[in-house]
Amino acid sequence: MSKHYDTIDTARRARPATKSGSPEAAPSRLSRRAFLKGATLAGAVAALTAGPIVAGSAAARAAVAEPAGSPAAIPPAPGQELATLLDLSRCIGCGACVEACHEANGHKYPEPKKPFPKMHPARVKVEDWSEKRDVDDRLTPYNWLYIQSATVTWNGEEREVHVPRRCLHCVNPPCADLCPWGAARKEGNGVVRIDADICLGGAKCRAVCPWHIPQRQTGVGLYLDILPSLAGNGVMYKCDRCHDRLAQGELPACIEACPMEVQSIGPRDEMLGRALELAASMNGYVYGAEENGGTNTFYVSPVPFELLDAAVEKGPGKPHLAPVAHALATEEVLAKAVFLAPVAGLVAGVRKALKSLREDSGGAKPANSQDDAAKPATGADKEERHD
Ligand code: SF4
Ligand code: SF4
C-alpha cells in the first residue's frame, strides 16, 4: 500500500517542508545532467558513494566540468543499487521521455523472421508487435515506457496526474529469480535485464512479475535455432535502465530528455530518503518503497495511489498501481528461486557457448541480437507460455 508520509521524522528532512503541487514549490531538484555525466571514474564512484549530486552544488559543477574519464563510469559503491525517484507532481505527460527511450534503445528492438514457426501445442499463440511499432499507449517489445494518466478528485480539487510506467527494477525481482534459463538477471548496480541472446520467450518473467511488465515478440531469438515449434516463442523485452548508457557514464535517456526534471537517479538509500522527504513536503504518497519487498523506482504523488490505481486504464501492457506483497517472500517460492539459480546459470552459460559456436561457424545470428539495428513495422497481444 502506498504510504502517507506526512508524519515523517523531521530529522530526515534536509530542507523545510514546502507545499507542493507546482515545480517551483518542490524541494530543490537533483541534477539530471550532473549525475556522473562527464565525471571521471573516481568522481563517479565518489558521487555515488556520497549520494546524488544536487543541482548547482560544487559537486555538480565539478562533475560537469570534469572531462569524461572512463567509460565504466557508473558502478555504484559496493552494495549500492541505483534507484530512480519520479516526482509525479512535475510530470506534464508530454512524452519526451518515451520518445527518448525509442531513440536510445531502438537498436535493441526485435527484428522477427517471418513466417513464424507453428507452435505446439497450438494454444501458444503468436505475439507480434513488429507491424505496430508506433503503439505508445502501453508496454510492448517496441515501447518500454509509456505515460499512464488519471484524473482524480482529491481534497476537493480535480487533478490530472501522469505516471511514466516501465520496469521498476525490483530489489528482489521474481522475473530474474524465477527465470528457468538465467536470461533475466539482476546486475550489481540493481539493473534488471533480460538477455535477448538467451531468452526463449516462455514469458515466465511476465507471469511472475507483479506488474506483468516484460512483453514478448514472436519470431526472434534462440528458440528459432533449437526447437522452434516446441521451445519458447520469441524473446521478452522491457526497460533495461539504459544499462549501456550507464556504462558510458551517461544518464538513462528518459531522465535526460525530461523538460520538467521529473526523474532523478542515485544510490537507493539516498533516493529513498529523498522520496520520503519529497512526499512529506507535499503531504503526499510514495509507491515502490515497499511494493514487492521494495523496488528501485520510487513514485511520489500528491494524491493517494489507491485513487490513481482506480482511475488509470489497466490491462495487458498497462500495469496497475495497487499494493503488492513481496512475491518471493513465501518459502515455497524462495526455495524454487534458490533451486533455479545454479541451474539457470548453467543453462545460460551453455546457451552463450552454443551461440558463440554457431557464430564462429558462420551460422546465423539471432534476429533479435542486441547488436541488430532497428527497422520499422506492428502486432497483437495474445498468449502465454511459461517455461
Ligand atoms: S518527459 Fe518528463 S514531463 Fe514529459 S512525460 Fe516524461 S516524465 Fe513526464
Ligand atoms: S517490475 Fe517486473 S520485470 Fe521489472 S524487475 Fe520487477 S519483477 Fe522484474
Ligand code: SF4
Ligand atoms: S531507463 Fe532507458 S530503457 Fe528504461 S524507460 Fe528510460 S530510456 Fe527506456
